[in-house]
Amino acid sequence: MKNFTYEVPTKILFGKNRVTEISSEILRYGNKVLLAYGGGSIKQSGLYDTVVKVLEDGGIQFVELSGIQPNPRIESVREGIRLCRENDVQFILGVGGGSVIDCIKAISMGVDYKGDVWDFYIRKAKIDKVLPIGTVLTLAATGSEMNGGSVISNDETQEKRAAGDDSLRPRFSVLDPSYTFTVNKWQTAAGVVDVMSHIFEQYFTQDKGTFVQDAIAEGILKTCIHYGPVLLEEPDNYEARANMMWASSLALNGLTGTGKLFGDWATHMMEHEVSAIYDLTHGAGLAILFPVWMEYVLDETTAPKLAQYSRNVWGITATDDRQAAQEGIAQTRKFFTSLNMPASLGEVDIDGAHISTMSEGACKFGPLGMFKKLGKEDVSAILTKAL
């Protein structure tokens, strides 16, 4: 087990009606707020009205940034920064899913920076001073509500890039499972895949001696496998939504990655390239790519860990590691398909036209992955197999 520092101060307000408690949390930092959200869904559901009332009752002034898109765009970030500067905003509240939260993190890091905020995403600038943020989560998927990471898309350059810092962890996050009752089946399934993928990225590494982290990771994976199908049948099953929501936050708040070097993240990087060009739902892209990646990296060095996954999560009994690994990969693909997630790029109308661009982009900063290092040719081969 590697040395690690674990510091996750985000206060989680979990359960029904916890949103009524946010004004006292916000007022620790100031009473001038940027309220950021996506499309009209929070207006239809009534959540927007509830939040506005809580802020007004708390004597909190706010300006609004709306229309943040899935795969949030750098233009929204720049607009948010402008609003924060013009209104001396002291705190940013994001109401929505991972896209809204990633967007407010970008705004948070950009307000006090002289240059363009995209600099943070192309590693030209380092995150320094940030505005405190809080979130009201409406989608269980990205884990952004309890971590310091942010992914932003730039249509001009056709790039989707990540930046992050511990200082960007939300000060609080409201996790009310009932807000996710209205998430449609496609987004719900994509969320389940996203959560599982976050675990995969941290689980499939060459680190040794991380038994407790792996056992916790396996428990979170089993939670997803247990409740995924329930959610497609019963979208307003509180227990299922609650377990997925908490699993989602725990999957990417640092817990399962402690004691490991870094994680793999090759599949995420590849998916970012695909969705940067095609605006594909992140979880759907991961459902296509992960089983292909697992098959591609399976060799003597990776078989034992893939077999451990297969046995502990899927109950595979094969004693041969390679065979166990293959059976576990097959179960994974079958599970994603049972959630009506696509199994190939072709199913979502993506052909091979941009494979070369995507392979170049994925390896822009060098080879991908830690479980098995992947160069441009490997990425190209994986994307081709995924067609």
Next chain:
Amino acid sequence: MKNFTYEVPTKILFGKNRVTEISSEILRYGNKVLLAYGGGSIKQSGLYDTVVKVLEDGGIQFVELSGIQPNPRIESVREGIRLCRENDVQFILGVGGGSVIDCIKAISMGVDYKGDVWDFYIRKAKIDKVLPIGTVLTLAATGSEMNGGSVISNDETQEKRAAGDDSLRPRFSVLDPSYTFTVNKWQTAAGVVDVMSHIFEQYFTQDKGTFVQDAIAEGILKTCIHYGPVLLEEPDNYEARANMMWASSLALNGLTGTGKLFGDWATHMMEHEVSAIYDLTHGAGLAILFPVWMEYVLDETTAPKLAQYSRNVWGITATDDRQAAQEGIAQTRKFFTSLNMPASLGEVDIDGAHISTMSEGACKFGPLGMFKKLGKEDVSAILTKAL
């Protein structure tokens, strides 16, 4: 799943030589420190000298409180409070195991309180202002390094009582597994039992729909079962010590209890009565009492959860819940015995002389437990079965 608030800001510095980083952590709060520890073991190991050098190099002034005993006594707490007041101490650093940490928490809550600090433990006073604390852990057992709980013994009244508050969570804790290499077999085994017992207390409840919490709990239990025997054979196995140390903190930092009403805690309360009179090692007392408690509470309402434990942790395949539960309880007892922990009070020279006093004491504030409520007669029956 019940509503919950989860806020665990303790910064964990995990791994080799992390103690060298504590002065910057302490200086956030001040440069006048109380350095608290137990017996001579940290002087023998050289850890005391290391800590002193780090403090001196950091320009930190300190006074010392030594001789804190296992099952820490209220006298040490009072002495610590006096030292803090006389020296305008701004931060308390505890170097040791759970006893030292529980003692500094008591000091922390008592410094600014006008009355006697024992008031907090008999529910006569509420914790208000606290001094910030930090820890350098030398024993994997109590989880005190990442939570806000404290247990103190009062020889005058023959009581061992708990108090706690989130504000008492250490600001940082250094978890260096190599400091536990020299922990003897008895204390190591008692620590493993203590960690498992913390999970049991939060796992065996009547709460419904806490799949993810339970899956994580089962993962931590499997970690203990995997590494417990390794540690008795290879006390300086870093991987085994590291996994037990991190498992220990995660077992009682709130993680596995989220979404549940409270936990059971009957067995801990009973054990506190025993060790208040007999000064028994806490983990050894728990090893005796837990299997007896499991057998005693097994009925129609508790069998499903005990069977879940048996199947998911011990791989029991019995389909009947009662039978599965019984087999799991037998495995639990067998495992504790394999760690050379006692299986009866008689083995540690405790007879039935004080059972009536202990039963009265355990139920001082009302019936025990949530999994199954236990009155005085139940406690008496359990202690008698444990003889």
